Amino acid sequence: MSIELPAWLGDDPGAPFPPVSRALREPDGLLAAGGDLSPARLLDAYTHGIFPWYSEGQPILWWSPDPRTVFRTDAVHLSSRFRRSLRGSRWEVRADTAFADVIDACASAPRAGQRGTWITTDMRNAYVALHGLGHAHSVEVFDGDALVGGLYGVAIGRMFFGESMFSSASGGSKVALAALAHRLRQWEWPLLDAQVENAHLLRLGAESWPRERFVATVEALCRQPGPPGPWTARFDHLPARDLAASAVASQVAR
Template sequence: MHRLPFVLPDDPHAPFPPADQALDEPDGLLAIGGDLSLPRLLQAYRHGIFPWYSRGQPILWWSPDPRTVFRTDGVRLSSRFRRELRRSRWQVRADTAFAEVVARCAAIPRPGQHGTWILPEMQQAYRRLHDLGHAHSVEVYDEDGVLAGGIYGVAVGWMFFGESMFSARSGGSKIALAALARRLHDWGWPLLDAQVANPHLEFLGAEAWPRPRFLAEVANLVRQPGREGPWTGAFGTMAAAGLAASSSVR
């Protein structure tokens, strides 16, 4: 008999079903409905669950198996790209243009996708998370101070759940990812969630973890004391050129 996903009640504090009850087909679909309120979203991320749906669909909540993750000391940049980085005058900062990063991620065309899953209500929900210190962005600025790329996601405890990234200029998203991973590694945060695999992420060093292993790590990491509020000061300004020889980039 075909199993159906769990329907969430209206109460935003109501618990999700255990993530290991997600469907095999489509892979990882766990629940439908609910809302994008702060308590619902934070509860989802704490349990390795994230929302992902298209216009005209109800909110869909996922926990795929396997899960795509980066070790924060395991982002790989090619030798050619690292040679280019050594001459770069670009700089990386955090939480200086969150809304713009989210909007640019929503607007960028992606192979095999029609439209975007980062709908206006999703953008609004993540801006609320950001305003309350739970969602963060990393921005890459070129030599003229123009945004060249970025990444955003949600932090809970010592766990960063990446949502999306973009490049306005070649290499912008790779620099944002590598810089985020380096800083997280500096802070002692071991993992960066990338949700679902694609060839680009795999090329950059993403690993496929069985869901039970991922959930066990998340359960421990989200209990650790996180970083409250904006990351701008703690992240600092990072020279993209420094990533060419960073210990967190292989």
């Protein structure tokens, strides 16, 4: 019995990825191995619907699963009970004020069914470098001076690719996601990539798109102009209690 293997990438960060149609069915979406995590390679990957995901001791693995899990930015769902809890919340959401803290918290957050983390030292350093170039961003939820939730990901053009999120207080990651969707909707960014389906994302309104549709949409959005640099001033400070009303409005609009 022959075993199908992914393509192996060389050292040139400008070398193209294989077409995503060549990704394996098992494991779903494995497209290539090797290469590096340089900014050029990462930006090229995301633009074509590809992302890195691997564990310590493995080569870099590149994925493009089918289907792909996404959020429409006008369709993130917060339950009525959770929205009610936000009305009296003192939490505040900001962007790009604590990127390293957010990625470290995501790396150390326990995950059901997982031991250890896929956010290796090399992965952390690669996304910190992308943050310095204005392409990777964090959304942070604060209770006073305490960081209680957040997420980070990559922005290209008018497309945001979510990478990971965490909560150190109940609901912290939900607020980060809802706040990000709220701002992206205001900026007329229609889509947020969530990569791989799980029950929690589906409860929050995630959808499954065929890879072909996802890749075509992403390539078009990535070609559109998006402002470079940090989001701190543009995102501003968003009180979590404001999300209770905005979540209702977006769900009614559907």
